[in-house]
Amino acid sequence: MLNLKGIDCFYGDFQVLRDLSLKVEAGQIVALLGPNAAGKSSTLAAISGALPYTKGEINFCEKPIKGIKPEKVVDLGIALVPEGRKLFQTLTVRENLELGAYSRHAREKRGKTLQQVYELFPVLKDRSSQTAGSLSGGEQQMCAIGRGLMAQPRLLMIDEMSLGLSPILAKQMFTMVQEIAAIGITIFLVEQQVHHTMRVADYTYIIEKGHITMSGPTKEIAANEHVKKTYLGM
Amino acid sequence: MKKYTLWIAGGLGALLLLLVPLYFKSTFVLHIYTLTFFYIGLTAAWNIMAYGGNLSLGHASFFAIGAYVGALLYVKLGISPWIGLTGAVAASFVGGMILSMPLIRLRGPFFTLATIAFTEVLRLIAIDWRDLTHGSAGLNIPFDLGWLNLTFKSGAPFYYIALALAVGSVWLSRWVRYSALGYHLRAAASDDQAAEALGVDFNLVQITALLISATLTAVLGLFYAFYSYVLEPATLFSFELFSLQPALNAIIGGMGTVWGPVIGAVFMTPLGEFLRFYLGTIQQGLNYVVYGIILIMTVRFFPGGILSLLTPLGVRFKRWIGDTGDNQ
Amino acid sequence: MALLTVKNLTKKFGGLVAVHDMTFDIEPGEIVGLIGPNGAGKTTLFNLISGIVHADQGSLMLAGKSLIGMRPCHRSRAGIGRTFQVVRPFDMNVLENVMVPALTRTRDTSKARKAAMEVLEMMGLAEFATRSPGNLTLAQRKRIEVARALATQPKLLLLDEVLAGLNPTEVAENLPLIRQLRDTGVTILFIEHLMDAMMAVAERVLVMDQGALICCGTPREVTSDECVIKAYLGEEDPQC
Ligand SMILES: Nc1ncnc2c1ncn2[C@@H]1O[C@H](COP(=O)(O)OP(=O)(O)OP(=O)(O)O)[C@@H](O)[C@H]1O
Ligand SMILES: Nc1ncnc2c1ncn2[C@@H]1O[C@H](COP(=O)(O)OP(=O)(O)OP(=O)(O)O)[C@@H](O)[C@H]1O
Ligand SMILES: [Mg+2]
Ligand SMILES: [Mg+2]
Numbered sequence: 130m131l132n133l134k135g136i137d138c139f140y141g142d143f144q145v146l147r148d149l150s151l152k153v154e155a156g157q158i159v160a161l162l163g164p165n166a167a168g169k170s171s172t173l174a175a176i177s178g179a180l181p182y183t184k185g186e187i188n189f190c191e192k193p194i195k196g197i198k199p200e201k202v203v204d205l206g207i208a209l210v211p212e213g214r215k216l217f218q219t220l221t222v223r224e225n226l227e228l229g230a231y232s233r234h235a236r237e238k239r240g241k242t243l244q245q246v247y248e249l250f251p252v253l254k255d256r257s258s259q260t261a262g263s264l265s266g267g268e269q270q271m272c273a274i275g276r277g278l279m280a281q282p283r284l285l286m287i288d289e290m291s292l293g294l295s296p297i298l299a300k301q302m303f304t305m306v307q308e309i310a311a312i313g314i315t316i317f318l319v320e321q322q323v324h325h326t327m328r329v330a331d332y333t334y335i336i337e338k339g340h341i342t343m344s345g346p347t348k349e350i351a352a353n354e355h356v357k358k359t360y361l362g363m
Numbered sequence: 364m365k366k367y368t369l370w371i372a373g374g375l376g377a378l379l380l381l382l383v384p385l386y387f388k389s390t391f392v393l394h395i396y397t398l399t400f401f402y403i404g405l406t407a408a409w410n411i412m413a414y415g416g417n418l419s420l421g422h423a424s425f426f427a428i429g430a431y432v433g434a435l436l437y438v439k440l441g442i443s444p445w446i447g448l449t450g451a452v453a454a455s456f457v458g459g460m461i462l463s464m465p466l467i468r469l470r471g472p473f474f475t476l477a478t479i480a481f482t483e484v485l486r487l488i489a490i491d492w493r494d495l496t497h498g499s500a501g502l503n504i505p506f507d508l509g510w511l512n513l514t515f516k517s518g519a520p521f522y523y524i525a526l527a528l529a530v531g532s533v534w535l536s537r538w539v540r541y542s543a544l545g546y547h548l549r550a551a552a553s554d555d556q557a558a559e560a561l562g563v564d565f566n567l568v569q570i571t572a573l574l575i576s577a578t579l580t581a582v583l584g585l586f587y588a589f590y591s592y593v594l595e596p597a598t599l600f601s602f603e604l605f606s607l608q609p610a611l612n613a614i615i616g617g618m619g620t621v622w623g624p625v626i627g628a629v630f631m632t633p634l635g636e637f638l639r640f641y642l643g644t645i646q647q648g649l650n651y652v653v654y655g656i657i658l659i660m661t662v663r664f665f666p667g668g669i670l671s672l673l674t675p676l677g678v679r680f681k682r683w684i685g686d687t688g689d690n691q
Numbered sequence: 692m693a694l695l696t697v698k699n700l701t702k703k704f705g706g707l708v709a710v711h712d713m714t715f716d717i718e719p720g721e722i723v724g725l726i727g728p729n730g731a732g733k734t735t736l737f738n739l740i741s742g743i744v745h746a747d748q749g750s751l752m753l754a755g756k757s758l759i760g761m762r763p764c765h766r767s768r769a770g771i772g773r774t775f776q777v778v779r780p781f782d783m784n785v786l787e788n789v790m791v792p793a794l795t796r797t798r799d800t801s802k803a804r805k806a807a808m809e810v811l812e813m814m815g816l817a818e819f820a821t822r823s824p825g826n827l828t829l830a831q832r833k834r835i836e837v838a839r840a841l842a843t844q845p846k847l848l849l850l851d852e853v854l855a856g857l858n859p860t861e862v863a864e865n866l867p868l869i870r871q872l873r874d875t876g877v878t879i880l881f882i883e884h885l886m887d888a889m890m891a892v893a894e895r896v897l898v899m900d901q902g903a904l905i906c907c908g909t910p911r912e913v914t915s916d917e918c919v920i921k922a923y924l925g926e927e928d929p930q931c
Contacts, residue, residue: 164858164861165828165856212828265730265734268730270729289829293855293884295728301925547791562767563792
């Protein structure tokens with residue numbers, strides 16, 4: 130479904146991504162793991178069109194998406210839940226959610242998706258007319274995930290989904306991710322809660338210093354000694 | 364060795380500025396230079412408040428306070444303007460304290476409105492207090508030559524005074540920028556709550572900046588009064604000339620930076636005089652149409668002001684002369 | 692004498708009671724953890740202690756001195772340092788961000804620059820000194836928050852989810868730093884959802900739910916408490 134081939138990416142003189150290639154198959158949950166500052170968020174930025182790359186190509190559903198503006202990438206069916214929430218702090222929760230559904234096909238189903246999001250996170254319904262900036266950290270994270278779902282994407286990319294969520298809610302979220310995948314939305318996860326991620330992901334990539342150093346079905350990766358030591362804290 | 368290049372360039376520039384009055388005997392050219400220096404000072408003073416994120420549109424009030432206090436002490440009591448300076452500073456300090464009440468209570472556009480209202484009230488007082496100010500007709504400063512009276516035959520002395528004031532104001536605004544106060548002002552402008560939580564006394568730093576800015580503006584006002592001889596509320600309290608113009612200069616040059624106001628004033632003052640001269644005769648207010656266009660273009664295409672366009676050039680220039688800039 | 696004394700502290704937002712009748716003490720030199728479900732009122736409690744938000748009721752004392760009615764800047768000078776969960780860097784480079792609090796301890800900019808640089812080195816941020824915070828990763832920005840709070844030389848340090856965004860190995864690497872800080876005489880109250888971290892460094896854990904303190908004890912006691920498991924941890928060990 131999504132195919133990155135030999136991507137090189139720079140911030141000024143600094144190269145964040147080196148010859149990065151990865152594939153996300155339709156209907157799967159794919160995880161991208163790696164240490165802090167490895168280039169995970171940058172990879173997502175490159176896919177969503179926010180970060181230009183100097184070499185390589187990205188194909189979505191067999192079509193190249195190089196040079197397409199971020200707002201058009203959303204129209205193709207790729208939604209990103211950015212790290213650190215990036216909500217419109219002065220808008221209400223409801224307005225933030227509705228803004229997630231601005232592409233045409235999402236707008237048609239806006240009312241229905243909104244109900245689904247409220248079912249998923251009942252607290253957002255209670256807080257729907259509160260400004261996003263006054264939500265608790267975890268509530269903001271729920272709102273950001275909800276906004277991503279509002280776009281009715283074919284591919285949902287979530288950057289650090291569990292950030293700021295309580296253990297019980299984080300656990301529920303990973304279960305929810307499996308449910309979302311089951312209804313046909315492909316999921317690309319960047320995570321730090323490696324244990325949980327490995328429980329749900331079908332396929333895992335490891336990125337270090339901007340380069341994919343390891344990839345494979347999650348079970349194989351989880352059994353790797355290096356991975357155990359550097360990521361699982363074992 | 365390369366570091367000298369900058370010093371030499373600066374020294375040459377300074378020398379050229381000092382020589383100007385010897386070459387240009389035309390009063391008009393000297394006037395434009397002098398006015399530009401006054402505006403550099405005014406814009407730099409205005410900008411000290413902008414470090415803290417406050418947009419004043421009432422600096423004409425402090426300018427007029429300085430002008431009136433200095434001139435009235437001289438005209439009515441015969442006190443030399445050099446001594447009158449203390450009075451101007453004290454009066455503007457009091458004015459600043461009054462304006463500090465809305466400053467710590469109101470944010471953003473609400474404070475800006477308060478500065479406008481403050482100026483308007485003072486203007487009406489100046490017009491109504493006829494015994495003292497001679498109302499809207501205004502009063503003249505008698506022509507008694509002498510340094511003590513700040514009255515001169517030629518334009519050259521005021522050229523140098525204004526130059527010194529401009530250099531002093533820029534130096535002061537630079538000092539503020541890189542002092543503890545400057546860092547705290549920038550933090551307060553960026554996020555007042557986070558700044559407070561880190562120990563920055565929001566009210567104190569904002570009021571301090573206001574008082575520095577107000578008193579500096581009053582000093583400039585005093586000298587301007589003696590430069591122009593005539594004291595009338597319509598000019599000294601002019602919204603366009605002394606409230607709006609410094610703000611425009613700073614925004615166009617680069618607000619909140621040290622050199623932005625200088626660039627803005629140098630660019631806008633001659634242009635303003637030129638426009639007033641040529642367009643003002645065709646249709647009054649036409650010059651403001653041009654200002655409007657320049658402002659919109661600035662905000663739209665280079666929101667950091669002219670300075671932000673020059674900075675990349677400056678970096679390249681520094682690289683070219685081999686100044687790596689790591690000697691902080 | 693307790694360093695921080697909180698008594699009957701209450702805060703309402705409209706009809707929502709964000710903090711309800713909280714009472715607890717923190718002794719000097721302690722490392723205390725604070726956990727609770729999302730929206731339990733943990734950050735609001737920090738806001739109350741640091742003075743960003745005013746309490747409706749109750750008393751707050753730092754080393755026996757009442758904090759009620761004191762502005763945030765004065766509380767900071769009295770020794771309360773805090774980080775923001777949703778990071779709030781100033782619009783200036785990393786070093787300058789840390790110089791701002793350092794300059795509330797000294798007026799001398801070169802001394803402040805040196806002090807800020809030392810904190811940045813301790814936090815492993817020295818190489819980013821001249822970068823803009825916007826160009827850093829979230830985990831790095833969280834560390835700027837800690838650096839800024841440390842530059843105020845706090846007696847009581849309030850850390851709000853500063854380890855979020857790190858993987859288990861990185862979390863483990865950062866824990867010694869917290870203990871090291873305590874050993875320099877700083878008392879620490881920290882919010883974290885990462886139970887590994889909580890278990891490893893907290894000497895005592897406070898648990899909040901719906902604004903109220905529901906449980907308090909050693910990490911082991913707290914994690915085996917029925918209420919805590921139900922409201923916060925979820926069934927089974929979060930490890931697997
Ligand atoms: N706008 C930018 N300009 C310059 N450098 C940047 C910028 N954004 C990120 N970087 C740098 O690029 C590197 C990779 O950043 P990225 O955000 O992709 O990391 P990450 O893997 O997502 O890390 P984390 O786990 O902390 O989120 C970091 O060293 C970061 O400092
Ligand atoms: N200014 C405000 N106005 C209205 N409601 C608020 C305001 N600030 C916080 N709240 C609400 O108070 C509750 C407690 O928020 P708080 O930020 O203290 O939670 P928290 O325990 O820190 O949660 P998290 O773990 O998600 O960060 C939340 O439900 C939040 O929506
Ligand atoms: Mg990231
Ligand atoms: Mg919180």
